[in-house]
Amino acid sequence: MTARALNRYAPAGHRLDDLRSRFDQDGFVILESALTREEVDGLLAETVRICRGELGDIQGSVPAGPRDGDDDVMRRFLCIHYPHKLSALMLDTMRHPAIVEPLTEIIGPNLKSMQSMLFIKSEGRPGQAWHQDEMFIPTRDRSLTAAWIALDDATVENGCLWVLPGSHRRGVLYPNRDHDDPRYDCTVESYGFPYSDADAVPVEMAAGSVLLFNGYLLHKSLPNTGRHGYRRALANHYMSAESLLPWTRPEEGRNMAQADFRDIVLVAGRDPYEYKGVEEVRSPRIRPDREGGCDR
Template identity: 45%
Template sequence: MNREHSYIKNGSISKENIAFYAEYGYLVASDLLSPFETEELKKETAAIFRGNRGDVDGLLPVDEHEMDAEVLKKYVAIHFPHKISPVIYKYLFHQKIISVLVNVISPNVKCMQSMLFVKGPGKAGQAWHQDEFYIPTRDQSLTGVWIAIDDASIENGCLWIIPGRPGHMMRRVKNDSNEYADVDTIDVSPYSSDQVIPVEVKKGSVVFFNGYTLHSSRRNKTSDCFRTALVNHYMSAESMLPWDQDGKLPSTEDLRDIVMVAGDDPYAWKGLEDANKPYLRPEVLQIKTEL
């Protein structure tokens, strides 16, 4: 396996990038966001977790003299921050990101989820998984957009990827590694060490990956560095979304809590709904598991 990533240069996706994504399931765009934009996201992250953008169950009271770093160390992530933050909502539509998505997904693209990770010193990572296991689409178009708000390194818990797009959901097994917070994982032992690659990126970079592509992140082993990242999920608007939020919502053939970011919505006649609310991610994640 070639350990070289396929980089999107100057924010413009090439035919080679598109072919790489089709085969290997991911792309890296260095410096896609400007320093101003990453700083805007960094400040907004602190404001959200300080409770300045609205109440979220579980957010703790903050003393006005408490430093941002001390506040953020209490948490792992918040799901659906775009519901309460106009800044996060705005970044769902970032034109350089959308220009990639319409080339690897469809001219018609919808977003169904945002997640804001603040992995502080010592915090565990996410075990090996496929996003499509949690967010089912009908056409395998699910795409994660991982925006680095801080530099992401091996030391502070960057993404790891196994390039490729398996044609099925892989079996999950018990997790025995303290690198990960999850109770289960995908067994990646059949893969050789050169097939498992870190994706170290500078802040402002963006990683795109398909919903079937295996990925994980390890524990933040630094004593003073956060690994903040905004992760948004998109899919083709042509596909319906049979997603019940792991049982949190009534079963549905097409969840209409979406944001159209490009093109036309074939199901606009159904209208939209506001089903999901922002919530804090627990330290130990146990969903959709039979272990």
């Protein structure tokens, strides 16, 4: 798909009145050039520091030695979960006004985030099969929304995201299963949905642009087939602060309707559940990517 064809998914000048209607219709919008070149370069430099272990431990990673080059170190990683717990810059980006302001228009004035993921997909590394984020991160009001920040130009060749426009509208979570497709990492794949690959749209974006998409939207990515280089991206997940987050089992004596994961970051407005406090539950870790097999 050409940049001109994709422009219908990018509200002109990021007008907020147009953004909500397009998001409701398609399940995603593109915020073109939301981050400056300087901001992107800062995040790329921070990515190297994170991969080298300079900002803290990452569960499942191999420590970098003083003789290891930056490229050699980065190529060990496919995805790092919770980089905002390692990096003040990544945390600041989670709160970036150019991202949060449109999100408050889409979700509401009170906004919290519960997850960040730093993707470092070098040449030959796999993508992720069709899936819906809400299957992994359940919200009680269907408000889950991802902000996928391109740190490199994302192209079909290097493994950009593909989406099925409108697939969020039914509000249905489709079944999932394990797979053995070498194109994808160890994450399960969704199936049984009334769409085909012919309906899919590749989301090619320039570095610094941001893709906002609904938690029910079916999306995937393919391997980086480029001969050299990365497809790096920072993805943050957000939701309404009014909604409980039943991401883990409730404590004994409480029913599932009261389950509320509190390892969160408030990024806009007020948290009506602030009396519960905030907990440190999750730690930075790497995602299995088929090298050495999948832990199932």
